[in-house]
Amino acid sequence: xxxxxxxxxxxxxxxxxxxxxxxxxxxxxxxxxxxxxxxxxxxxxxxxxxxxxxxxxxxxxxxxxxxxxxxxxxxxxxxxxxxxxxxxxxxxxxxxxxxxxxxxxxxxxxxxxxxxxxxxxxxxxxxxxxxxxxxxxxxxxxxxxxxxxxxxxxxxxxxxxxxxxxxxxxxxxxxxxxxxxxxxxxxxxxxxxxxxxxxxxxxxxxxxxxxxxxxxxxxxxxxxxxxxxxxxxxxxxxxxxxxxxxxxxxxxxxxxxxxxxxxxxxxxxxxxxxxxxxxxxxxxxxxxxxxxxxxxxxxxxxxxxxxxxxxxxxxxxxxxx
Numbered sequence: 369x370x371x372x373x374x375x376x377x378x379x380x381x382x383x384x385x386x387x388x389x390x391x392x393x394x395x396x397x398x399x400x401x402x403x404x405x406x407x408x409x410x411x412x413x414x415x416x417x418x419x420x421x422x423x424x425x426x427x428x429x430x431x432x433x434x435x436x437x438x439x440x441x442x443x444x445x446x447x448x449x450x451x452x453x454x455x456x457x458x459x460x461x462x463x464x465x466x467x468x469x470x471x472x473x474x475x476x477x478x479x480x481x482x483x484x485x486x487x488x489x490x491x492x493x494x495x496x497x498x499x500x501x502x503x504x505x506x507x508x509x510x511x512x513x514x515x516x517x518x519x520x521x522x523x524x525x526x527x528x529x530x531x532x533x534x535x536x537x538x539x540x541x542x543x544x545x546x547x548x549x550x551x552x553x554x555x556x557x558x559x560x561x562x563x564x565x566x567x568x569x570x571x572x573x574x575x576x577x578x579x580x581x582x583x584x585x586x587x588x589x590x591x592x593x594x595x596x597x598x599x600x601x602x603x604x605x606x607x608x609x610x611x612x613x614x615x616x617x618x619x620x621x622x623x624x625x626x627x628x629x630x631x632x633x634x635x636x637x638x639x640x641x642x643x644x645x646x647x648x649x650x651x652x653x654x655x656x657x658x659x660x661x662x663x664x665x666x667x668x669x670x671x672x673x674x675x676x677x678x679x680x681x682x683x684x685x686x687x688x689x
Contacts, residue, residue, distance in 0.1 A: 393419050393428050400433040400463065402470045412467050429470060431463050435571060438483050444581060445495045447503060452581040455503075457491055457555070459483070460571040461563070468567030482566055487573060490559040494551055499542070504578050506547045548575055 395401055395416050403411035404427045413419055414433065421428055442456040461483065463469045473479045495503055546554070556573040563570055580588060652659040 393421060395419055395430070398432060398434045399430050400466045401431070402429045402466050403427070404429065404470075409467050409470065414466070431466050431469065431476065433463065433466075435460050435462050437461075438480065438487065440484065440488055440491075442577070443488060443492060445492050447495060447500045448498055449500060451500050452583070453495075453500065453503065454577075454579045454581060455491060455495055455575060456577040457487065457552075457573060458576045459487055459556075459559075459573040461568055462571065463567060464564075464569035465567035468565075470567075472566045479566065479568060483563065483568065486559050486562045487555070490555050490562075491573075494555050494558065498546060498551060501542050502544050502546045503548060503551060503575075505544050506549050508543050548578075551575065 393401075395413055395418075397416045399416065400414045401412065401419070402409055403413070403421055405422065405425050410426070411421075419428075438459040438461055440457055440459075442454045444452055445455050446452050463479075469479065473482055552573055552575050555575075556570055559573060560570050648659075
């Protein structure tokens with residue numbers, strides 16, 4: 369009996385020591401593990417739960433099995449026309465083969481370093497092989513848009529039609545075959561062939577933002593300014609035409625008014641002259657001698673102040689002096 373108790377105690381002690389050495393580990397949801405023994409992979413676990421390992425000799429390396437994000441730095445890349453653009457991309461990835469990932473890169477930080485090299489290089493390669501339109505556009509919808517200026521402050525529908533004709537600008541963009549989404553898929557496909565060798569699977573690669581470089585932005589602005597200047601010149605041309613029309617109408621109306629006023633003035637002067645002649649005639653008939661004297665006095669008033677000669681008063685003209 370004592371021997372049995374001793375054996376049981378020893379077994380219990382050994383069991384306690386074994387448990388204290390940690391033969392179990394817990395794999396949480398969203399985790400996966402690689403078990404190594406003396407540096408060699410002996411097991412991989414992808415399901416969550418309580419797991420067993422050999423104490424002291426087995427080492428457990430845990431990795432996340434969740435989808436993770438990758439954010440790269442914006443790159444200045446030339447397109448196939450040698451026009452530089454800034455490309456900012458993002459991607460989602462996960463560890464598909466933990467054993468291969470452990471063997472090739474070991475840690476997540478090293479894996480991110482490999483992703484940086486692979487994705488950045490692939491983006492630069494794909495962008496430089498395609499045109500600017502392919503990189504910045506996803507559809508050919510721009511060629512289906514018909515922009516028509518709306519003119520409200522015009523005199524008639526005919527003027528509105530004239531302005532629309534003058535301001536019409538036709539810009540046909542080059543049709544795309546791949547597009548921005550297609551380029552993203554190309555980047556994903558090419559990059560995946562490299563990431564697979566590290567046990568990394570790419571879920572997607574998305575071009576988050578594309579912006580023009582400073583020199584390209586300036587040329588775009590110049591093209592926009594040229595187009596708006598063309599429309600502005602159309603407005604000015606229409607305005608000059610309207611000004612000439614209004615000036616012609618004003619001058620025509622002024623000439624009409626002046627002509628009517630001159631005719632009315634001539635009629636009034638004629639009536640006044642006739643009335644004056646009648647009054648003179650009546651006055652002369654009433655007292656011819658006084659009328660002659662008064663007329664002569666009026667003549668003296670007009671002529672004598674401007675005389676610069678000495679004349680004799682013996683003449684008939686000065687008979688009243």
